[in-house]
Amino acid sequence: MAVITGGASGIGNACAQLLAAAGARVVVADRNEAAARAVAEAVGGIALTLDVGDEHSVDTVVAAVLSQCGVPQVLVNSAGVLQRTLPPEQLSLREWDFVARIDLRGTYLCCARFGAAMAERGSGAIVNIASVAGMGSGPLHSYGPAKAGVINLTQCLAAEWGPRGVRVNAVSPGFTQTPALEKGITTRTLSSDLLASNAAMGRVIEAAEIASAVAFLASTAASAITGVNLPVDAGYLVATPWAAYGGLRHC
Ligand code: NAI
Numbered sequence: 001m002a003v004i005t006g007g008a009s010g011i012g013n014a015c016a017q018l019l020a021a022a023g024a025r026v027v028v029a030d031r032n033e034a035a036a037r038a039v040a041e042a043v044g045g046i047a048l049t050l051d052v053g054d055e056h057s058v059d060t061v062v063a064a065v066l067s068q069c070g071v072p073q074v075l076v077n078s079a080g081v082l083q084r085t086l087p088p089e090q091l092s093l094r095e096w097d098f099v100a101r102i103d104l105r106g107t108y109l110c111c112a113r114f115g116a117a118m119a120e121r122g123s124g125a126i127v128n129i130a131s132v133a134g135m136g137s138g139p140l141h142s143y144g145p146a147k148a149g150v151i152n153l154t155q156c157l158a159a160e161w162g163p164r165g166v167r168v169n170a171v172s173p174g175f176t177q178t179p180a181l182e183k184g185i186t187t188r189t190l191s192s193d194l195l196a197s198n199a200a201m202g203r204v205i206e207a208a209e210i211a212s213a214v215a216f217l218a219s220t221a222a223s224a225i226t227g228v229n230l231p232v233d234a235g236y237l238v239a240t241p242w243a244a245y246g247g248l249r250h251c
Contacts, residue, residue: 002218003027003065003072005052005110006079008035010178011129011214014207015076016043018215027069029061030079052079052106062113071117071124074218077107077150078129082180083143084189096142103146104153111157111168119164125218128154129210130170132233136240147172151229158227167226169217174233176205200235200248 002019006012007028016039020026026045030036033049040047048064051057065072080103083095107128118124133140134147151170158168175181175195181204184190196203213232216222231237242248 001025001027001069001072002074002076003029003114004076004078005029005050005106006077006129008032008039008047010078010180011173011176011207011210012076012078013039014211015078015214016040016045018208018211019074019076019218020045022215022219024074025069027065027072029065050079052077052110053101055109058106058109058113062117065114066117071121072114073124075110075114075118075124075126076129076214076218077110077126079106079110080129082184083140085139086141087139088141091141099142100146103143104149107150108153111153115157115161115166115168118166119161121165123165124167125222126157126166126168127214127217128168128170129214130154130172130229132172132174132231132236135172135229135231135237154229155227162226167217167222169222169226170229171210171213171217172229172231172233173210174199174205174231174236176207176210178207198236198240199233200239203234205232205234 002024004012004016007016008030016026020043026043028036028040029048029050031051036047048061050061083099128150130150131147133144134151154168154170185192210232239248
C-alpha cells in the first residue's frame with residue numbers, strides 16, 4: 001500500500017497512476033478534497049483530506065491510514081507549492097513561511113509520523129520530492145532552501161532508520177509539466193522556451209517521467225539504495241554551467 005501526499009495533481013497524480021498500475025493500493029492524501037477523490041476513483045484507491053503543514057491534520061490522516069489499511073509500504077511526499085521569483089526586499093516573511101511550512105515542515109511531519117510506524121514494523125520506503133532548486137542557487141529564497149532542507153532531511157532519516165529497514169530517498173525534478181508549472185507560465189513568472197532551452201535535452205519533463213524514478217526508488221529493485229537524491233532534470237544541472245562559456249542554451 002502506498003500513501004501519496006499531493007497525489008491529487010501533477011507529479012503526485014502521476015505517482016498514484018503508476019504505483020496503482022504496478023499493483024499497489026493507493027491512498028491519495030491532498031488538501032484538495034475533490035481532486036483527491038477524482039484521482040482515487042480513477043486508480044481504485046482511497047482519498048483523504050490532508051494539510052501537510054498542520055500537525056493535527058497529519059496525525060488524523062496517519063491514524064485513518066493505520067486503522068483502515070495498516071502501515072504503508074511506501075510513502076511519497078509530493079505535496080508542495082512553488083514560489084514566485086522575488087528578491088528578499090519584496091518577499092514577505094508571510095510568503096516565506098507559507099512555502100517553508102508546506103515544502104519542508106510538511107515533508108518532515110509526514111516522514112516522521114509514517115516513518116515511525118514503518119520503523120516499528122521494520123520495513124518501508126519513503127520517496128521525497130525535492131527539486132533541482134535545492135541543489136544550487138536561484139531567485140527562490142524560500143523554496144530553494146526548503147528543498148535543500150528536504151535533501152538533507154532525506155539523508156538524516158535514511159541514516160536514522162536504515163538499521164530498522166526503512167529506506168528514505170529523494171527525487172529532484174527539473175522543470176516538469178504540471179498544473180503548478182503551467183500556472184507559473186501563464187502568469188508569466190516563467191517562460192516555457194527558457195525552461196526548455198536551459199536543459200541539455202532541450203525540453204521540460206513529463207510528470208510520468210518523475211513517477212518512473214519514484215516507482216524505482218520505492219521498489220525492491222532499489223533495495224540497497226537509501227539516502228540518495230536522484231535528479232530527473234533532462235540534463236538541466238549539467239547544462240547550466242555551460243552558459244559561462246557561451247555554450248548550449250539551446251545549441
Ligand atoms: P501541483 O500543484 O500540480 O501538485 C501539488 C499538489 O500538492 C496539489 O494537488 C496540491 O493540492 C497539493 N498540496 C499543496 N499544498 C498542500 C498541503 N499543504 N497539504 C496537502 N497537499 C497539498 O504541483 P507539482 O508540480 O506536481 O509539484 C509536486 C512536487 O514536485 C512539489 O513538491 C514541487 O515542489 C515539486 N517540484 C515540481 C517541479 C515542477 O517543475 N513542476 C520541479 C521541482 C519540484
